[in-house]
Amino acid sequence: MAKLNTLNPPSSLNKGINWRALYKLTKPKVVALIVLTAVVGACLATSGLPPWQALLVGNLGIGLMAAGAAAFNHYIDSEADAAMARTHKRPLPTGAIANWQALLWASLLSVVGFAMLYWWVNPLTAWLTAASLVGYAVIYTLWLKRATPQNIVIGGLAGAMPPLLGWTAVNNAISAEPLLLVMLIFTWTPPHFWALAIARREDYAKVNIPMLPVTHGVGFTKKLIVLYSLLLFAVAWLPFLVGMSGVLYLVLSCALNLRFMHLAWRLYKGDNQRDAMRLFAFSIVYLMLLFVALLADHWLFALL
């Protein structure tokens, strides 16, 4: 839990607002991908162009709340972050900003995002996004992360929600199609994260965070990565099988999944550090292109 410590000296209180540090607290690249998946969810919710208010204000609200969740995560994890090689240069461990500033920033982003969704989009989307924020910032970061090696499997549900949030921003109702997209991200999360966790195993062991490669070993984690990659391939067929997406999506998603499985297999057989980071990097490109493929396919069929 965050406390003022020697690595985060009170001198940071006197420096004014460090906008760069506040920006970094929002995990901007993660939030960008989250918003992309929400935009695609919003676009798939209707056969034409979604209403501008749902599209623009909806995704802005979702993005602000995701950024708020990320800032809460930095605040709650600042001591563990200070001890890990990957994270020790983050704004809180270096003292670039004070803990109270991070907490205020996280609260501000979350409240503004929630208000936008509640009043200008719809209460359903506001409450579902709030549930995702609590799922990530409180349930995952504060509890699950240190409680069980299944932390990221269960916590992954929060990060998987954005396509549904985009959809409800447009339709104000939950239906089966966006839940398939949630399932896609939910299945993608374990291989996305465990690849990185293999490469950064020492870090997690040092701070006693029970990530799977620490508790069950690298060999077991690699096996699960291969199994989840197979499951991901199967789940990626579903939008086509239920008639939600067409052949363009099917071809592109198969190509992406073959590459994913190839890299997962290479990690299984090969070098922990290099092959793990390769799979981790590709997992991000994969999710981005998969959602672009869903959108391209949707619009192609809308035009034909």
Ligand code: HEM
């Ligand atoms: C519980 C679920 C998840 C866990 C545990 C997780 C974990 C991580 C970790 C530890 C990193 C490295 C961050 C760093 O080095 O600063 C990362 C990077 C990343 N993750 Fe995830 N992730 C999850 C879900 C997601 C979701 C849902 C998305 C987007 C839809 C996502 C997109 C990204 C991106 C784009 C990066 C690269 C960030 C950068 O290079 O700055 N992740 N993830």
Ligand SMILES: CC(C)=CCC/C(C)=C/CC/C(C)=C/COP(=O)(O)OP(=O)(O)O
């Ligand atoms: C829509 C909404 C409000 C959703 C919030 C979802 C959200 C921001 C998910 C981010 C997922 C992520 C980067 C997890 C890593 O946390 P970590 O603490 O394991 O990784 P770290 O050590 O890099 O901080």
